[in-house]
Amino acid sequence: MILIAVISLGAIGAIGAVLLYAASKKFEVIEDPRIAQVQEVLPGANCGGCGYPGCGGFASACVKASSLDGMLCPVGGSPVMGQIASILGMEAASAEPMVAVVRCNGTCAARPRNNQYDGVKSCAIASTLYGGETGCSFGCLGYGDCVAACNFDAIHINPETGLVEVDEEKCTSCGACVKACPKNVIELRKKGPKSRRVFVSCINKDKGAIARKACANACIGCGKCAKECAFEAITVENNVAYIDFTKCRLCRKCVAACPTGAIHELNFPPRKEAAPAAAKPEAAKVETKEETNQK
Amino acid sequence: MLRTFRIGGIHPPENKLSAGKKITALATPKQVIIPLSQHIGAPAQAVVKKGDLVKVGTLIAKAGGFVSANIHSSVSGKVNKIDNALDSSGYKRPAIYIDVEGDEWEETIDRSETLVKDCTLSSKEIVDKIAAAGIVGLGGATFPTQVKLMPPPGCKAEIIIINAVECEPYLTSDHSLMMEKGEEILVGVSLLMKAVNVNKAVIGIENNKPDAIAHLTKLAAGYTGIEIMPLKVQYPQGGEKQLIDAVIRRQVKSGALPISAGAVVQNVGTAYAVYEAVQKNKPLFERVVTVTGKAVANPSNFLVRMGTPITNLIEAAGGIPENTGKIIGGGPMMGKALVSSDIPVTKGSSGVLLLTKEESVRKPMQDCIRCAKCVNVCPMGLNPAFLMKYTIYKDWDLAEANYIQDCIECGSCSYTCPANRPLLDYIRSGKGKVMGIIRSRKS
Numbered sequence: 001m002i003l004i005a006v007i008s009l010g011a012i013g014a015i016g017a018v019l020l021y022a023a024s025k026k027f028e029v030i031e032d033p034r035i036a037q038v039q040e041v042l043p044g045a046n047c048g049g050c051g052y053p054g055c056g057g058f059a060s061a062c063v064k065a066s067s068l069d070g071m072l073c074p075v076g077g078s079p080v081m082g083q084i085a086s087i088l089g090m091e092a093a094s095a096e097p098m099v100a101v102v103r104c105n106g107t108c109a110a111r112p113r114n115n116q117y118d119g120v121k122s123c124a125i126a127s128t129l130y131g132g133e134t135g136c137s138f139g140c141l142g143y144g145d146c147v148a149a150c151n152f153d154a155i156h157i158n159p160e161t162g163l164v165e166v167d168e169e170k171c172t173s174c175g176a177c178v179k180a181c182p183k184n185v186i187e188l189r190k191k192g193p194k195s196r197r198v199f200v201s202c203i204n205k206d207k208g209a210i211a212r213k214a215c216a217n218a219c220i221g222c223g224k225c226a227k228e229c230a231f232e233a234i235t236v237e238n239n240v241a242y243i244d245f246t247k248c249r250l251c252r253k254c255v256a257a258c259p260t261g262a263i264h265e266l267n268f269p270p271r272k273e274a275a276p277a278a279a280k281p282e283a284a285k286v287e288t289k290e291e292t293n294q295k
Numbered sequence: 296m297l298r299t300f301r302i303g304g305i306h307p308p309e310n311k312l313s314a315g316k317k318i319t320a321l322a323t324p325k326q327v328i329i330p331l332s333q334h335i336g337a338p339a340q341a342v343v344k345k346g347d348l349v350k351v352g353t354l355i356a357k358a359g360g361f362v363s364a365n366i367h368s369s370v371s372g373k374v375n376k377i378d379n380a381l382d383s384s385g386y387k388r389p390a391i392y393i394d395v396e397g398d399e400w401e402e403t404i405d406r407s408e409t410l411v412k413d414c415t416l417s418s419k420e421i422v423d424k425i426a427a428a429g430i431v432g433l434g435g436a437t438f439p440t441q442v443k444l445m446p447p448p449g450c451k452a453e454i455i456i457i458n459a460v461e462c463e464p465y466l467t468s469d470h471s472l473m474m475e476k477g478e479e480i481l482v483g484v485s486l487l488m489k490a491v492n493v494n495k496a497v498i499g500i501e502n503n504k505p506d507a508i509a510h511l512t513k514l515a516a517g518y519t520g521i522e523i524m525p526l527k528v529q530y531p532q533g534g535e536k537q538l539i540d541a542v543i544r545r546q547v548k549s550g551a552l553p554i555s556a557g558a559v560v561q562n563v564g565t566a567y568a569v570y571e572a573v574q575k576n577k578p579l580f581e582r583v584v585t586v587t588g589k590a591v592a593n594p595s596n597f598l599v600r601m602g603t604p605i606t607n608l609i610e611a612a613g614g615i616p617e618n619t620g621k622i623i624g625g626g627p628m629m630g631k632a633l634v635s636s637d638i639p640v641t642k643g644s645s646g647v648l649l650l651t652k653e654e655s656v657r658k659p660m661q662d663c664i665r666c667a668k669c670v671n672v673c674p675m676g677l678n679p680a681f682l683m684k685y686t687i688y689k690d691w692d693l694a695e696a697n698y699i700q701d702c703i704e705c706g707s708c709s710y711t712c713p714a715n716r717p718l719l720d721y722i723r724s725g726k727g728k729v730m731g732i733i734r735s736r737k738s
Contacts (some may be wrong), residue, residue: 114632118657120717125724130385130634137386201412206387 003120034087035059041083042073047151049074049174068092074171075152085101096192098173100155100166104140104185105201105262110216127182135214138204140164140185149180168195190245195267198243198250200225202262203237212260221260225254297502298544299527300537303674305529305707307628308501312592313467313587320474320598323395327370327602327624329355330390331384334431335438336362342405347374351576352401355391358426365429366438369580369600371395383624383631383638390639393602400529403576410478421490421573429642430579430644433564434458434533435625437643438592440565444490446554453557455487455496456542457512457566460483463502463626466646467585469563471596473500473507476567477514483570483683484521491559494520497542498563501528506565530628531705535560537674549701551573553644564645584640588649590616599640605647606636620655623648628706661714669708674700679708679718684736686725695729702726 038179039261046054050073052061062071062084072095085092085291111134119231123145131137144160146155154170155161155177168191178186189199200219208220221239233247234254243254243263254261300679320423321454329690332338335358349355349368356366401408416424416565426441448450457480460470473480484496498515502525512523526532526541534545538560545556553560561569564582571577580601587594592613599608605622609615615622623630623640625645669679677698685694701724707717 120720122724124677128724129631129720130726131387183696 032060032065037087038062038084041076041080041087041245043075043080043172045075045151045172047075047172047174047176049172049176054169060234069266074174076099079171083207098188099168099191099195099197100138100173100175100177100189101189101199102164102166102185102195103199103201104138105188105215105264106139106215106219107163111139123180124182136204136206136211138183138185138206139202139215141183145180145182146177146186149176151176152172162219165260174232192245192250192255197245197246197266198247198248198252198255199264199266200241200243200262201264203240205240207239211239215259216264220260221259222259224257224259228253228257263282297525297527298541299529300532300534300540300674302540302676303672303687303707304529304531304537305672305710306528307464308543309469309528310464310587310589311467311503311625312465312589312591313585313596314470314504315474315506316467316594316596318470318471318583318596318598321603321608323370323396324603324607325602326375326394326602327393327395327600328380328390328394328639329366329369330380330388330639330641331356331366332382332388333366333437333601333643334364334382334409335674336360336403338389339363339366339429341389342378343377343391345374345376347350348372349374349393350399350401350442352580353364354578355393358429358439361388362442363432364438365427365578366391366601367429367578367580368393368413369602370395370637371399377622381627381635381638383633383641385631385634387407389710393512398406401500402682406576411483414482414489414573416489416573417719418492419484420489425490425569428568428578428610430565430568431640431642431644432494432562433568433582435564435629435645436535437641438524438576438628440561440569443554443559443561443698444487446491446559450552450554451607452491452493452554452559453495454543454559455484455491455493456538456560457484457496457533457556457563458489458501458533458538458560459498459507459539459563461504462533463628463645464529464530465587466585466626466649467587468585468596468645469734470504470507470584472567473504473511473562477510479570480563481511481514481521482574483566483568483597483690485518485571486569488520488558493559496521498523499526499532499538499542500524501526501532503528509518531674531703531707534674534703534705542606549698567610579642582640582642582644584644585646586612586645587647588616588619588651590618590651590731591649592616600643601641602639604637605633605640608640609636609649616649616651618652619649622648623650628710647706658715663716664714666713668711668713672707672711674705674707675703677702682725683718683721684714686721691725691732694725699726700731700733 042055044055050058053059068090077097079266113133117133121143123141123143126141132141140163144157152170154167158165173188200221204218211218212220219240221236223236225241226234226236231247231249233244255265317738325539327467339356340359343355343675352369353368355368358365372393374393375392379387379390381387422441431437468733488496493615508525535553539558547556568579585596587606595612624633659734682699702722
């Protein structure tokens, strides 16, 4: 009796094996082996910063693409793109390393509250309801949607200032925080040589007097920085200045010219004592701010 | 057996403190701030500039698109500036500031109190007059009225439903209007019937206003085709789709307009504004606003010019009580806390509600206990608990598949939740996101 069972089960097994083998041959999915190779060198964070659904999606897009122009893994940066290029035998597009920059310096001290929000602690929800707890309806709300969106633990709220701060070491410029911010406060900017950067840390489009009343650190759109700039990198539009990071040469004259300290410089060595006397107090003020920023 | 809508619904305490108070005209302020977006749709385009002299009823901004509305000056005086001003949206948006000088009205406006019943205008002319007067839905949604009166091709209106439900607790502006301007409202309804070529209109009133039902029923005997229908009290009966279900037992499909069910719904305040616009040439520049609250000294119904700062209304009702926690623009269910008391009255302001600190405080949120109370009360038959989850997890596909875009933001789910979950806050934000996705797919 046991023999019948063994034989019948064995026969079913054999038929199944033949069918499965035939099916696997007939319906075989031929995948480009290079996709797996490319995926191997990608960081595997699946952050979506490249614009594709995860690293797998980016890998197959790279293999399919005829050139790597415009393809960039923001996490891996140039080294990873170089490796991908050598696998695929293509030229890697050179890309500057970028970093997320928070364009709001309206600290709790500088930006007095005029109402109290007791709703859900989410920037997306608060911004559907109203402009925020202060007179400035453009700046950081401070409920941390960007902190929740960051996969790399690179963005945090400073409890003292109430503002978000980016950890440059950890930031991979994937852009998740940029998408998460309903106020468009966060921007990806060129990291710059030695991570040195100059940027306007304010996006308040209100007229100067109103902006100033709402926040002591606001850009008032006075245009002094634009006049000072020798490289035409600064434009003042809608009462707010913007520094084009492709044109900026990091001379820092605008930082000294700004009457409200809205222009920030990051990672520069301390200024020399020989700086012009007029610019001195301003420069000193800015540096203290820089220190709080680096904390 | 009185009718009501069939799915969901709640019974919040009514608190109609200002019921039975006469409508009193509020004095014009020194300066009015008239926002350019007082309606759903494109903002109006200003047609005056700084220094221009305007009269009461002068056109100061014209409609900026098909779904938009004209805006008229509510005072006579000089245009001070056109600048951004904080409005009830919580954001600064363009507005016209007018310094008040005297009270001179446009000559075309008939200021007499006499009732004008007869109208020889064609339906097209009536709709044009309504559009010119800048009338929008005065129930709070502020949808331009003339757009509702022009059914898209292939749709035929069969009935006009007048929303006199006023299901929001506290508010009494429509109630007081019905008591004082009953005849005018009925003429307005007749005009609306003529405008869309129907011979039947139903005025739906909840039976917590028996005086208004009796008053209008008596008057309606003199008008053909107008029926007064008392409805069983249930929130949110003033929702367009809920009212259609209650009155004619038809349901509007997801994403469809009420006209697909053959109904045109207008607020009772809108009907009055239509009467004034068509028969008296008076554009929409003033409305009835309820100022109320348990701690308010003198809850009242005021006739207010658009652009009057809310402070003036509160002062007239006895000032801000000591332990006020929030000032709400609108009713307690769908209204919105205001950031400042300098926000001007607009076409959509139906009330100002002052809540005490104890009333306004939010209770701490707890975990969902899956009691499904929110599912039970949702008048649109949605699952609010899940829609909140989908929004938290940003699963927009699932949210759309579960009809998040059909939410009417009535707040019944948040009201009923025993775990104090802010369901509506999340759903509103998710709805905005999904609507954006749907729009981008269409274009």
